[in-house]
Amino acid sequence: MSATPFAEPSRILITGARGQIGRALVRLLERDPDFNVVSCSRRQLDITNRKQIADKLAEVLPDYVVNCAGFNRVDPAENDPQQAYALNAQGVAELAALCGELSIPLLHLSSDYVFDGHYASGYNESDDAAPLGIYGDSKWQGEEHIRRLLPRHIILRVSWIFSESGNNFLLRTLEQARHERSIQAVDDRRGCPTSADDVARVLQAILKQLANGAEAWGTYHYCGAEVTTRYGFSEAILAAARQYEELAVTELVPVSSRDMPEAAERPASSVLKCSKLLNTFGIRQRPWRSELQRLVRELYAVQLLEEAQSRRVGAGDADQVAKAQ
Numbered sequence: 001m002s003a004t005p006f007a008e009p010s011r012i013l014i015t016g017a018r019g020q021i022g023r024a025l026v027r028l029l030e031r032d033p034d035f036n037v038v039s040c041s042r043r044q045l046d047i048t049n050r051k052q053i054a055d056k057l058a059e060v061l062p063d064y065v066v067n068c069a070g071f072n073r074v075d076p077a078e079n080d081p082q083q084a085y086a087l088n089a090q091g092v093a094e095l096a097a098l099c100g101e102l103s104i105p106l107l108h109l110s111s112d113y114v115f116d117g118h119y120a121s122g123y124n125e126s127d128d129a130a131p132l133g134i135y136g137d138s139k140w141q142g143e144e145h146i147r148r149l150l151p152r153h154i155i156l157r158v159s160w161i162f163s164e165s166g167n168n169f170l171l172r173t174l175e176q177a178r179h180e181r182s183i184q185a186v187d188d189r190r191g192c193p194t195s196a197d198d199v200a201r202v203l204q205a206i207l208k209q210l211a212n213g214a215e216a217w218g219t220y221h222y223c224g225a226e227v228t229t230r231y232g233f234s235e236a237i238l239a240a241a242r243q244y245e246e247l248a249v250t251e252l253v254p255v256s257s258r259d260m261p262e263a264a265e266r267p268a269s270s271v272l273k274c275s276k277l278l279n280t281f282g283i284r285q286r287p288w289r290s291e292l293q294r295l296v297r298e299l300y301a302v303q304l305l306e307e308a309q310s311r312r313v314g315a316g317d318a319d320q321v322a323k324a325q
């Protein structure tokens with residue numbers, strides 16, 4: 001049921017709508033009568049293009065903008081800093097400035113990579129930023145531009161996003177596990193996996209409260225409940241997938257991050273403390289394990305249905321599909 005039954009739906013402009021979080025948010029808000037969604041892929045709205053932003057804002061006149069666009073590739077950012085800053089810092093600054101001119105609040109996604117990762121127990125919103133690389137620094141600069149240019153903003157820092165599409169750890173691990181006998185996973189980096197659908201749920205809840213008059217602008221943290229390592233996350237992914245198929249992998253090897261050749265240094269602790277979000281908006285962390293189970297079940301349901309359709313299903317296939325659904 002609608003939270004504000006007699007109010008007009010809020011008009012939400014979503015940028016980066018084809019990304020992991022963008023897709024999840026569009027899917028969720030399009031089903032919600034409280035919202036009227038205008039979603040823009042990079043082709044429809046390039047946030048590094050000032051004129052395109054100005055034209056789109058004037059055309060749509062949204063009540064809120066949610067920026068899901070980002071240069072998100074941590075290692076390539078080290079080799080191509082210009083692209084990372086152009087999008088994560090300057091593009092975000094343009095968006096914030098133009099939203100400011102029209103008094104449109106902006107909800108923006110940032111990252112645990114603004115921290116150096118030395119606090120094993122996790123980070124509060126007020127802890128000092130100290131990015132280790134270009135990606136984290138570009139995200140931090142984007143945040144600072146927003147704070148300077150647009151008081152009515154929400155910056156939501158999230159971590160370790162997984163979903164059914166795009167470049168993410170869940171899909172990379174599943175791919176490896178289906179083709180390789182032995183796979184490695186880092187066991188000295190701690191964090192909280194977070195499903196894109198779960199972030200969408202959080203953004204939806206925040207938007208509803210803002211639309212109902214909450215004046216709670218500022219920076220917040222959100223991640224799935226339960227701290228783990230990349231190794232622990234890999235174990236959970238393999239266990240979930242083995243419910244539906246026999247995997248090629250027989251060995252999961254824990255390794256130190258020192259043994260993984262990567263261009264960018266990564267925070268040892270990506271743990272975000274989320275009590276400010278709970279105390280301000282009443283939004284609780286949801287366990288990533290149940291989100292993982294749901295997503296893996298859905299991935300196999302889609303895959304088995306596709307396989308079954310292409311082979312015109314035997315009774316055995318139908319049983320497998322039923323199990324995954």
Ligand SMILES: NC(=O)c1ccc[n+]([C@@H]2O[C@H](COP(=O)([O-])OP(=O)(O)OC[C@H]3O[C@@H](n4cnc5c(N)ncnc54)[C@H](OP(=O)(O)O)[C@@H]3O)[C@@H](O)[C@H]2O)c1
Pocket residue numbers: 015016017018019020021022041042043045046047048068069070071072087091109110111112139157158159160161162166167
């Ligand atoms: N993924 C994570 O683990 C993670 C962790 C912490 C924070 N975050 C933050 O969360 C946000 C969303 O992440 P995500 O995982 O959903 O990212 P994603 O899947 O990489 O999606 C980003 C989207 O931005 C679009 N984009 C790229 N350049 C653009 C431009 N100039 N103008 C407009 N759109 C552009 C991309 O379009 P194309 O597909 O056409 O390139 C893509 O659809 C980002 O700000 C990211 O920094 C992500």
